Amino acid sequence: MKVKISGPNGFSKVLTVQEGDPLQKIVDESQCPGVITGIRFGYPPQKIDCSEQALQQSFDSVGISSGEKITLITQDVTEEVPVKTKINGEDVRLPVTASRIVLPEGQKRILQVHDVPDDNSCLFHAISYCFYKDISVSPQLRSLVSEEVLADPVTYSDAVLDRPNKEYAAWIVKKESWGGGIEIAILSRKLGVAIYVLDMDAQQFEKFNEDQFDQFIVIMFNGIHYDSVELDDGKTVFDKRDMLYTELILSGALHIAHKMKQTGHSFNTRKDTIVCNTCNTTLVGEREVAKHAEATGHIDFGQASC
Numbered sequence: 032m033k034v035k036i037s038g039p040n041g042f043s044k045v046l047t048v049q050e051g052d053p054l055q056k057i058v059d060e061s062q063c064p065g066v067i068t069g070i071r072f073g074y075p076p077q078k079i080d081c082s083e084q085a086l087q088q089s090f091d092s093v094g095i096s097s098g099e100k101i102t103l104i105t106q107d108v109t110e111e112v113p114v115k116t117k118i119n120g121e122d123v124r125l126p127v128t129a130s131r132i133v134l135p136e137g138q139k140r141i142l143q144v145h146d147v148p149d150d151n152s153c154l155f156h157a158i159s160y161c162f163y164k165d166i167s168v169s170p171q172l173r174s175l176v177s178e179e180v181l182a183d184p185v186t187y188s189d190a191v192l193d194r195p196n197k198e199y200a201a202w203i204v205k206k207e208s209w210g211g212g213i214e215i216a217i218l219s220r221k222l223g224v225a226i227y228v229l230d231m232d233a234q235q236f237e238k239f240n241e242d243q244f245d246q247f248i249v250i251m252f253n254g255i256h257y258d259s260v261e262l263d264d265g266k267t268v269f270d271k272r273d274m275l276y277t278e279l280i281l282s283g284a285l286h287i288a289h290k291m292k293q294t295g296h297s298f299n300t301r302k303d304t305i306v307c308n309t310c311n312t313t314l315v316g317e318r319e320v321a322k323h324a325e326a327t328g329h330i331d332f333g334q335a336s337c
Contacts, residue, residue, distance in 0.1 A: 032097030034090075038063040039105055039293045050091040054079065058086065061103065069104035071295065078104070078149075096308070104295040127290040129263075132283040135275050141263040142283040144251055144291075154210035154250075157257040161248035161267040162222055172218055173204045179217045187213070215239050224268065227281070228252055229260070231288045232297040236281065247271050249284050253297045260284050 036044045042063050048056055058067050058081060069080045072095055079085050079093065095101070125131070129143040147156035147166055155169035162168075177200040180187040184196045192199040192213070202208050219226045219240040225247035226239040232254055241247065246268050249260040261267045271277045291297065306313050307323060314323055 032090075034095065034097070034099045034101055036061050036063070036101050036103060037295075038103035039295055042103070048090060050096075051089045053087050053089055054093070055086040057101065057103075063103050063105060067103050067105050071102040071104060072099055102295045127294050127296075128287060130283045130286045130290075132279050134279060135273070142280065142287065143261060143263060144287060145259040145261050145267075147258055149256055151207045151209055154214060154257045157250040157259045158215075158218055158222075158226065158248070160259040161250065161261070162224065164265070164267070170204075170206070172214075173206075173208075173210075175221050176210070176214050176217050177201070177204045179221065180213075212237075212239075219244075224248055225271065226250065228257075229284050229288050231292050234285065234288055234292065241271070245270060245272050247277075249280065251284070251288065251291075253291070260287075 032048060032050060034046050034048060036042075036046055036057065038061070044061055044063075046057065046060055054070070057070060061067070067081055069078055071078045077093070079088075090096075125141065129141050131139065132142050133139050145160060147153055147160055150156075152169050152173075155172045156166040159166045159168040159172055180192070180196060180200045180203070187196055187199070189195050194202070203210070203214065215226050215228060216239050220243070223244055223246075225241045225244045227241070227247050227249045228237045228239070229235075229249060229251050230237065231251060238247075248268055251258045251260055259267060269277065269280050304313060304315055307327075310327065312323060
């Protein structure tokens with residue numbers, strides 16, 4: 032069978048493999064620049080780190096079939112990372128998920144991505160961590176959204192929600208339901224803080240209620256997953272009245288997003304074509320996939336081959 036391998040900077044290659052071959056064959060034969068640290072495939076994307084044990088799994092055992100698109104996650108060993116930090120007195124390079132910034136008062140800090148669990152509640156986890164430093168509050172954030180939707184059926188009409196108001200309010204409290212722009216806007220108002228969402232693939236911010244509040248938080252979105260952004264001292268809520276400070280935080284976050292996109296961490300659900308592996312229906316984007324899954328009960332999706 033044939034699988035298409037893609038990586039940073041336009042790298043692309045088609046490999047011929049057998050279903051029973053180990054995943055190690057990707058590392059051995061792809062000849063991708065940089066060090067391969069993981070692979071991503073399927074929809075919703077599954078990630079496998081390149082540990083020795085994981086690479087002994089066969090293609091068929093992890094669900095990779097002919098025509099699958101596999102994205103390589105790499106670390107460019109030639110990349111000059113602009114800052115080093117110290118662990119046990121030894122200098123080490125920063126990962127792609129971190130960036131050095133110098134605050135207006137001259138303090139040297141590291142801005143970094145804080146990983147939250149990769150589940151259907153990642154949006155609520157990311158916001159909960161930024162605001163409370165506690166992701167166990169995520170269910171309460173879902174409830175806040177549900178209550179607001181029910182309380183304002185004019186703003187949150189059936190047309191806006193794409194389903195009946197009461198049905199949506201009941202749906203969003205379920206832990207398997209994905210959140211998006213509606214939830215971010217509501218939580219921004221309820222928590223009294225602007226929420227800046229950095230789209231890793233588009234390399235730009237979507238700012239929710241930035242004109243209403245003096246403070247803001249930053250969350251990173253890679254196309255399917257949200258994470259929090261913080262300083263290495265744990266600070267996650269920033270004051271936008273200090274324009275220089277704000278610019279340093281935002282430019283640092285953009286630098287991280289650029290590095291992560293270059294190393295295969297982003298996923299473009301707006302353009303990539305998805306196929307249902309159960310009935311071979313072709314779909315485009317997260318919205319169509321979600322609707323198809325809800326209507327049919329099918330849950331096995333993959334990226335369509337070119």
